Amino acid sequence: MKSSQSSRVPPTLTAPVEDYLKAIYELEQRHGAAATTDVAQALAVAPASVTGMIRRLASQGFLDHVPYRGVQLTDLGRRAALRTIRRHRILESYLTAVLGYPWDRVHDEAERLEHAASDDLIERMAAALGHPDADPHGAPIPTAEGQVDERRHRTLADLAIGETTRMVRVSDKNPSLLRYLAEIALQPGVEVTLVARAPFDGPITLRIGADEPIVGPNLAAQVLVESIPGTPITSTRSSTSDSPAQPLTGKSRGKRAESDSTPR
Amino acid sequence: MKSSQSSRVPPTLTAPVEDYLKAIYELEQRHGAAATTDVAQALAVAPASVTGMIRRLASQGFLDHVPYRGVQLTDLGRRAALRTIRRHRILESYLTAVLGYPWDRVHDEAERLEHAASDDLIERMAAALGHPDADPHGAPIPTAEGQVDERRHRTLADLAIGETTRMVRVSDKNPSLLRYLAEIALQPGVEVTLVARAPFDGPITLRIGADEPIVGPNLAAQVLVESIPGTPITSTRSSTSDSPAQPLTGKSRGKRAESDSTPR
């Protein structure tokens, strides 16, 4: 019985290990837990493979595993996951801001580079960008010490009719969605108003600047927004919290790398 | 019996495979052939491991292997090797010129990134640098089509007394040597004169600008130089050729990324 408790994150994790920890962290954030099947789906591997890797990760102190019950990252595992996430998001920011990558193509590139880049390189890139708080898709960048803004946000689908909010974030994993969002100028920092919503989960009319694009509820549910300070909250739907609910681990948001993405 | 002849380089080679092909290419350049032991030493693995990998690479058409005789890259293998070398050298150039890496620390970083970067990323970096011909250590960068300047050069140790040449290249693999060279300002593009050479392989006095550093024969043999056009060649020692010997595969040299390395 080995006692490898909550010490420092080993410097040399394999790429698959980093991917598992990252995926488990993100599942924990979204669903409060990470089931074998969910991890398998997130990583596109067979569930049996996940069971095997989980055993290994548990034995190395990255997570706790109750058979048939799911996994939970230890402090060590969470720090390792956040380190990889920091790398990923700084890489995305750098590729977009400095090398002109469109925002729908940075994910795959960052996904590979995050396992190969040294801490030194990552910090040089962060410095070159002025230490941004969020990546081009609005995802908060953890600090080198593992602090990150874990606030939940409402989605466009949660808004009340007439409500105006600021777009804050969208997943980086769906290139065609990202291309479409760029087309209708729906990007982090932009103000968006819910003009109308057709019944029975029908199309949603937005106002973005002078345009009034109509989007499906499926798209709307993927776009995260936040209240604009000083605007009354006219809640209509049940939703995840927007104002600080859990104690924040990170610092304030705001600065963000300009994303000069080129749709198509 | 599969027929995977001299077609295109498969897009997805593993990192070890890329490392083997690169090492074999470089050994072929230097010694005309690549022996099992040499490859093993270059990659820091056991000779038996090399035998195994060589069998696999031969079966995939990357090289020809005559048991107990050594290996030779096929056209396919050579193209794969040059692709990796191009990535490596563009990465070194970019890290040095754009992110302020000192020239003694780019090798390790490039060594990992070369396996993870996409062609797109590499070409964006090359474009950002104005498509340099050589990396910060003077190594020629192969074109995307696999053309490269394979000229051999003399070393500082080969010079005649009083001869003035231009420093062109040094290996990127020895950080402390690189730091010392930066200290005495002996970098690619710099003019260097052989002032004196003590007998019995003794210390060598150089002139670089206004300085006259004294270096050992061991160091001198690692620094590649080329004749300055219009300077008579006063040969004294046996040496590898300097003027075009083998037909060139690459284009002319010249442009080179500024290396703003910061020694210590």
Place this chain on the structure above:
DNA sequence: CAAAATTTTTAGCCTTGCCTAAAGTGCGTG
């Protein structure tokens, strides 16, 4: 030119990650 030294290969084994097929668990529902 045979013995010694060197190089190369074979044999057998290990770890990491992944797979499929089959067996166990847990839970909701009739």
Place this chain on the structure above:
DNA sequence: CACGCACTTTAGGCAAGGCTAAAAATTTTG
């Protein structure tokens, strides 16, 4: 409360790459 379904784990394999020890081939040398 038992049955069925979904989820999870176990069992058994495979490929890539690496290792050591030992055998075989080649080269060097006395």
